[in-house]
Amino acid sequence: MxxxxxxxxxxxxxxxxxxxxxxxxxxxxxxxxxxxxxxxxxxxxxxxxxxxxxxxxxxxxxxxxxxxxxxxxxxxxxxxxxxxxxxxxxxxVVIPGAEMAVKTTKNKKVGVIGTIATIRSNAYKEAIERLDKDIELYQKACPLFVPLVEEGMIDNQIAKLVIKEYLQEIIDKGIDTLILGCTHYPLLKDTIKNIYPDISIVDSSQxxxxxxxxxxxxxxxxxxxxxxxxxxxxxxxxxxxxxxxxxxxxxxxxxxxxxx
Amino acid sequence: MxxxxxxxxxxxxxxxxxxxxxxxxxxxxxxxxxxxxxxxxxxxxxxxxxxxxxxxxxxxxxxxxxxxxxxxxxxxxxxxxxxxxxxxxxxxVVIPGAEMAVKTTKNKKVGVIGTIATIRSNAYKEAIERLDKDIELYQKACPLFVPLVEEGMIDNQIAKLVIKEYLQEIIDKGIDTLILGCTHYPLLKDTIKNIYPDISIVDSSQxxxxxxxxxxxxxxxxxxxxxxxxxxxxxxxxxxxxxxxxxxxxxxxxxxxxxx
Known part of the structure; x- marks a missing residue:
């Protein structure tokens, strides 16, 4: 194949x-x-x-x-x-990510992060609504994540601060699952996991x-x-x-x- | 006019x-x-x-x-x-910036920061060489500065850390003058000035x-x-x-x- x-x-x-x-x-x-x-x-x-x-x-x-x-x-x-x-x-990448998030969440509160364009498109919102209407989705655009990854800054102090700056707001909504809605973001996965160990992180690739x-x-x-x-x-x-x-x-x- | x-x-x-x-x-x-x-x-x-x-x-x-x-x-x-x-x-913007840097520097050590494309083009290097062959120019691409400015992060802790991450290396070369070689960067000027008060900052606009x-x-x-x-x-x-x-x-x- x-x-x-x-x-x-x-x-x-x-x-x-x-x-x-x-x-x-x-x-x-x-x-x-x-x-x-x-x-x-x-x-x-x-x-x-x-x-x-x-x-x-x-x-x-x-x-x-x-x-x-x-x-x-x-x-x-x-x-x-x-x-x-x-x-x-x-x-x-959208449907596999949405499907996995729906399977993963226990409290039906899911976050999705992506570029401004992806978040504005509401693609994940629509895909998740089709799968389970009861899920509350919290979206957040993270425009600094792509340049951070492309600069190789994936686990330094800057990366950690930027992650907290963007994510704390949707973490505070009580989400238990976070979709990485941009193919650059899996490189930040370990650092996100270290900061928020209780959140299940969904990477569409899997x-x-x-x-x-x-x-x-x-x-x-x-x-x-x-x-x-x-x-x-x-x-x-x-x-x-x-x-x-x-x-x-x-x-x-x-x-x-x-x-x- | x-x-x-x-x-x-x-x-x-x-x-x-x-x-x-x-x-x-x-x-x-x-x-x-x-x-x-x-x-x-x-x-x-x-x-x-x-x-x-x-x-x-x-x-x-x-x-x-x-x-x-x-x-x-x-x-x-x-x-x-x-x-x-x-x-x-x-x-x-290049020639006005280069001219002003040449007039400003006292120790003939100048830094220029810009996007990857600007730094790779060597436009400032060539402009400064034409004006004064004795000037040592230190160039540094700062790809995170544009997204930082576009996110409005111009004076928070993240901005300060990113500025130090990029600039310390050329500051350590002994530059006394720094050209902002990107039109987004003047928005970071005050924060750069606070961190490195002894450096003269050249903004082409003037x-x-x-x-x-x-x-x-x-x-x-x-x-x-x-x-x-x-x-x-x-x-x-x-x-x-x-x-x-x-x-x-x-x-x-x-x-x-x-x-x-």
Whole structure:
């Protein structure tokens, strides 16, 4: 089996890491559209066009059997269209995260954190309401988390202060479960866990792995792990070596994926 | 006199503020290309195209007498072309900042801080070398400063820790002068000054005002202060109210400035 993963940038490498751990012999191809990151401030039409271009690159070049959309913005805006457009299973990050939170919470009070765009989209709110109307959801945008992670500040004093600054407010609402609604955030998971040990932290990747397992496709291939990026990104090497050191990286031109 | 100012985003409002303070009766028109921010990760060709589009919007709609490029990336890559393309004086942020640092430093050790793109471009390094070859320049990219400012965290404990994390290294080199090489950074100026009271801080805006004064154009007009943005930006309102509360804001469509 080969698995295609795309993200607007490099945060999706946290998803790559979990999938590679679960399916070590699978071929995994990752596309990070670093030239056009972030998608969060683009219009819905543009996000859909970019997402189709990313999907096309992975399907046409590597004939992937499954597509994972490891980007909250693309998952929120383009997933349904990608599912109709492609002949293969397409898995986003929002529904697996929402499902897992609903299963995990005991007091039905859940928090979700993400970028401003993700929180404004209400994607998690709608997904959770569809699963369980009784859950109280508290949302909080954490715009400093992505630059912190990209700076490698994941457990220093600054990271701890920023985490408390953003999270205390929703912790005080009594949540017992927190969804990491951005693929960069799993890198802050241990530090969040240390500060708030009683909170269950939901990282969509784990449930994405279950979704892939449920497809019951033979995952043994040639163990290829390839990463494509559309532009050099200052933070890329650092994150890549931390998360997917075994991956082979190649920079491609935007014109290789862009139809315009 | 009417003055046009453009920036890739909202940081240039710090420049707007200083110009409006110096020329309260001038008409000032600001364009923040918030739909396409940041320019720093785009190719040189794209930055030039965007800059020409921004300049055209201001010149064609408001017949501005002077254009201020309040964006370090556009100043580094597109200033010479804009000067040739337009019939009016064009002032960037890099040269005024470099000039002022050269005048300010006593020990000829200068620091410059900016985004990763600005520091990588070496624009300040080249400008300072042209002015004084004996100056030792220490550069440091501070990627967390823009999100901090956009979050309004300009003087809390997090801001102070991040400032020390980034600046201590170049302070230890013995610099006596520090150039704020990003238009967001003047909002951190007081906090930097409190932590490092002996360092002279250079904010290009002040020297931009001198450049405009040198042009000796009559600045008295109708005191119009208009701000145009190409997309809603979560941080815009906050910064706008802090810096240019008197400005009237209008969102325009990207298609109104984009030629493609």
């Amino acid at each position: 080969s698995i295609g993963i795309f993200d607007s940038g490099i945060g999706g490498l946290t998803v790559f890491k979990e999938i590679a751990k679960a399916f070590p012999k699978a071929d995994i191809y990752y596309l990070g559209d670093t030239a056009r990151v972030p998608y969060g401030n683009k219009s819905k039409e543009t996000i859909i066009r970019y997402s189709i271009e990313c999907a096309d690159f992975l399907v046409k070049n590597f004939d992937v059997d499954i597509l994972v959309v490891a980007c909250n913005t693309a998952s929120s805006h383009a997933l349904d269209i990608l599912k109709k457009y492609l002949q293969i299973p397409v898995i986003g 449930n994405i792995v279950s979704h892939i397992k449920n497809l019951k496709i033979n995952t043994e291939e040639n163990s290829i792990k390839h990463i494509y990026i559309t532009d050099e990104s200052p933070a890329f090497e650092k994150l890549k070596n931390l998360l997917v050191p075994e991956g082979k990286t190649e920079k491609i031109e935007l014109s290789q994926i862009c139809n315009l | 009417s003055i046009g100012i453009f920036d890739s985003g909202i940081g240039g409002l710090t420049v707007f503020k200083e110009i409006a303070k110096a020329f309260p009766k001038a008409d000032i028109y600001y364009l923040g290309d918030t739909a396409r921010v940041p320019y720093g990760n785009k190719s040189k060709e794209t930055i030039i195209r965007y800059s020409i589009e921004c300049a055209d919007f201001l010149v064609k709609n408001f017949d501005v007498d002077i254009l201020v490029v309040a964006c370090n990336t556009a100043s580094s890559h597109a200033l010479d072309i804009l000067k040739k393309y337009l019939q009016i004086p064009v002032i960037g 020297n931009i005002v001198s450049h405009i004064k040198n042009l000796k154009i009559n600045t008295e007009e109708n005191s119009i202060k208009h701000i145009y943005i190409t997309d809603e930006s979560p941080a815009f309102e906050k910064l706008k109210n802090l810096l240019v509360p008197e400005g009237k804001t209008e969102k325009i469509e990207l298609s109104q400035i984009c030629n493609l």
